[in-house]
Amino acid sequence: MAVPGATIAAAPFEVEKSTQLELSVVLPTFKERANVAEMIARLDAALKDCRWEAIFVDDNSPDGTADAVKAIARHDGRVRCIRRVGRRGLAGACIEGILSSSAPFVAVMDADLQHDETLLPGMLDVLQEGEADLVVGSRYIGGGSAASLGDSRGFISQFATTIARTVLGISLSDPMSGFFMMRRDRFDPLAGRLQPVGFKILLDIVTTAGGSLRIRELPFVFRTRHGGESKFDSQVGLEYLGLLLTKSTGGLVDPRFIFFMLVGTTGLAVHLATLKIALYFVLAFPVAQTIATLVAMTSNFLLNNGLTYRDRRLRGLAMFKGFAGFCAIGAVGAVTNVGLASWLYHERPIWWVAGAAGAVMGALWNYAMSSLFVWRAR
Numbered sequence: 001m002a003v004p005g006a007t008i009a010a011a012p013f014e015v016e017k018s019t020q021l022e023l024s025v026v027l028p029t030f031k032e033r034a035n036v037a038e039m040i041a042r043l044d045a046a047l048k049d050c051r052w053e054a055i056f057v058d059d060n061s062p063d064g065t066a067d068a069v070k071a072i073a074r075h076d077g078r079v080r081c082i083r084r085v086g087r088r089g090l091a092g093a094c095i096e097g098i099l100s101s102s103a104p105f106v107a108v109m110d111a112d113l114q115h116d117e118t119l120l121p122g123m124l125d126v127l128q129e130g131e132a133d134l135v136v137g138s139r140y141i142g143g144g145s146a147a148s149l150g151d152s153r154g155f156i157s158q159f160a161t162t163i164a165r166t167v168l169g170i171s172l173s174d175p176m177s178g179f180f181m182m183r184r185d186r187f188d189p190l191a192g193r194l195q196p197v198g199f200k201i202l203l204d205i206v207t208t209a210g211g212s213l214r215i216r217e218l219p220f221v222f223r224t225r226h227g228g229e230s231k232f233d234s235q236v237g238l239e240y241l242g243l244l245l246t247k248s249t250g251g252l253v254d255p256r257f258i259f260f261m262l263v264g265t266t267g268l269a270v271h272l273a274t275l276k277i278a279l280y281f282v283l284a285f286p287v288a289q290t291i292a293t294l295v296a297m298t299s300n301f302l303l304n305n306g307l308t309y310r311d312r313r314l315r316g317l318a319m320f321k322g323f324a325g326f327c328a329i330g331a332v333g334a335v336t337n338v339g340l341a342s343w344l345y346h347e348r349p350i351w352w353v354a355g356a357a358g359a360v361m362g363a364l365w366n367y368a369m370s371s372l373f374v375w376r377a378r
């Protein structure tokens with residue numbers, strides 16, 4: 001058996017072969033308290049012949065999922081819990097879980113028992129035989145099934161799969177699968193280039209690796225959820241489109257910027273609508289324009305806070321401070337915009353070139369400064 005990384009001297013002392021770790025199973029969780037104990041029991045039953053650990057990566061679930069894991073971990077050294085605070089995201093949780101592993105092989109699976117843990121030994125065999133670098137649990141090859149998704153989710157899943165295959169040229173049958181196992185040494189070099197938002201960790205890994213991974217697919221039947229409920233929502237869908245955009249432009253377009261611009265566009269609509277209403281109530285134009293500006297700024301801020309920077313969302317007092325910063329940045333952005341446009345117009349009086357250049361400059365400024373100072377990465 002080939003153990004990746006085995007050539008590196010592990011420790012200056014002999015280690016009992018029977019204590020060497022073979023597999024880390026990374027389980028992202030958000031509000032999965034009801035599934036934790038059953039999940040571990042099933043791993044225990046399925047992985048009798050290998051030395052494994054389970055790494056739960058919990059985003060500070062309000063239902064106390066982390067406590068439930070730690071209560072078990074106290075008695076079972078195979079179980080660990082990473083509790084992340086102030087962050088949300090399935091993909092990011094998986095990335096951190098994998099990075100915390102020292103095992104030669106890592107698996108990622110959902111913690112709600114929808115993924116078939118009895119497939120794990122077979123996946124591990126394929127990797128240990130050196131037949132592949134990545135093994136994917138697929139619902140869309142013979143022997144697999146996604147019937148439990150139901151009609152509408154099933155349609156969305158099929159649709160997203162088709163886009164991935166056509167836009168990104170992925171040949172995988174189930175790039176949306178959240179169930180896979182890979183050599184850790186193949187993951188490590190990719191980690192810095194993966195996106196922590198959204199659900200699509202596997203798709204991201206495969207496209208970022210750019211064809212350098214040998215991939216095998218094994219079928220499994222996607223089960224229905226054990227306890228709790230799904231966290232899939234329209235935001236997850238939007239994040240997926242963002243990932244497609246970044247990947248299909250070779251990382252040129254940052255989806256956050258697209259969201260920021262879209263929010264800016266809605267801001268214009270909000271501004272004009274408010275202006276019209278204010279004028280209808282026969283307010284003086286400067287007053288109406290001021291009100292419209294304030295309303296649009298507020299709506300832009302709230303939308304960016306809930307959507308563009310969802311993973312860094314500000315709450316409570318921080319939100320008020322953030323709003324003040326956002327307005328200040330916007331004011332400077334407006335001055336920059338007008339300054340640049342006026343200068344350009346003076347040099348070459350083509351109104352729309354000067355106007356657009358100023359607007360783009362202002363938008364870039366607002367985006368860059370907001371990312372740095374209002375919604376900074378923690």
Ligand code: GDD
Binds near residue numbers: 109
């Ligand atoms: N840490 C963390 N943070 N975990 C999360 C988050 C998050 O923000 N969101 C979801 N999870 C965890 C859930 O607790 C669960 O263990 C797993 O990720 C999958 O989330 P579900 O909410 O159960 O997703 P789903 O069943 O709707 O979607 C599944 O099927 C899709 C394909 O149809 C997932 O496997 C997806 O990855 C897959 O694409």
Ligand code: MN
Binds near residue numbers: 114
């Ligand atoms: Mn699920």
